[in-house]
Amino acid sequence: MAEIERDPVTDRETTGHEWNGIKELDTPVPRGVLMFLIVTHIWAIAWWFLVPAWPLGTTYTRGLLGVDQRTTVEAQVAEGQQQRSAWTTKLETEPYDEILADESLMRTVRDTGRQLFGDNCAACHGRDGKGSKNYPDLTDDDWLWGGGPEMIEQTMRVGINTAHPESRIGQMPAFGRDDMLDRDQVRNVAAYVYSLSHSDYSTADNIDRIDAGREVFLTTCAACHGEDGAGNREVGAPNLTDGHWLYGGDLDTIIATVHGGRQGHMPTWEKRLSNADIRTLALYVHDLGTEQP
Incomplete structure (x- = not known):
């Protein structure tokens, strides 16, 4: 051993x-x-x-307890919806003027709307709603179709230039590219439009071009923008006299716009967001455009 x-x-x-x-x-x-x-x-x-x-x-295998993450999350969502129902019901049923007068409810709109806006709208309009070139600023109270909550809600539901049967249609024709205006007419009308928001541009050197452009404007552009260039919210035609520009208000950009046209796009949110979410966002965006500095 x-x-x-x-x-x-x-x-x-x-x-x-x-x-x-x-x-x-x-x-x-x-x-x-x-x-x-x-x-x-x-x-x-x-x-x-x-x-x-x-x-x-x-x-x-389902398990003897009959619980899983899916049912847990569904229960939590249902609980959250139950807690939200007190104020979402008001948002869905009460007139906008009553909601705007309810400061407690508007605090909820601002808190909830900020998150909804960040998740769905900020990619184009920026988290602060100030937009960028080609995307409108929602804080300047300058609106194509109107900035009341009702109009904003309608725009969100149907979109702009979408397949929705009630979509808002907004298109600037390509007057130069499609040979509706010749080169000089394009430059003349662009000069006139530029002068509407830049009074210092109307000098002796430019007055003949501006006058010629006004004649083109009255026969070609006034049907949408009005004879005074102040726009028409019925058709979404922008005001050309106020200095607010979606694509840029310098002379070269205006020439490019008249020549090549513009056609923006706003998706329809009717089937993407709930009724309460859409109305919350409409109030939140309206609030952005009316906040005092």
Whole structure:
């Protein structure tokens, strides 16, 4: 029989292995570690039976408790909707003037609307609603179709230049590209339009071009923009006299607009957002355009 060797310090048996003069002790796994491993294995096996765990082709084991993350989330959403119903019902049913007069409800609109706007509108209009070139500023109280909550709601529902049967249609013809106006007429009418918001441009050097442009404007552009250039919200024609420009108000950009035309796009949100969300956003956007600095 082989002689059992013991460590002189701990009096534990050795395994007989030695590395560089260091002998390995035959030390058992601590009982606490063994208990932990046993308990965790039992817990894992029990959990397999209690909750969904194993895929089975087109289905999975449902678990004895009948709970999963999907049902948990659905319950949380239902609870959240129940908590929101107190004020969403008011938003869906009360007239806008009553909502605007209810400061408590408007605080909710501002808080909720900010999140909705950030999730759905900020990509084009910016998180602050100030827009950018080719995307309108929603804070300047300058509107193509009107800035009341009712009009904003309608614009959101049907969109602009969309497939919706009631879509708002807004298009600037390509007068130069499509040969409706010749080169000089395009430059003349652009000069006239530029002068409407830049009075200092009407000088002796430019007056003949401006006068010629006015004649083109009256016969070609006034039907939409009005004879005074102040626009027409019935057809979404912008005011050309106020200095607010969607695509840019410098002379070169106006020439490019008259020559090549413009056609913006606003998606329809009728089937993407709930009625309460649309009305919340309409109030929030209206509020952006009427906030005092």
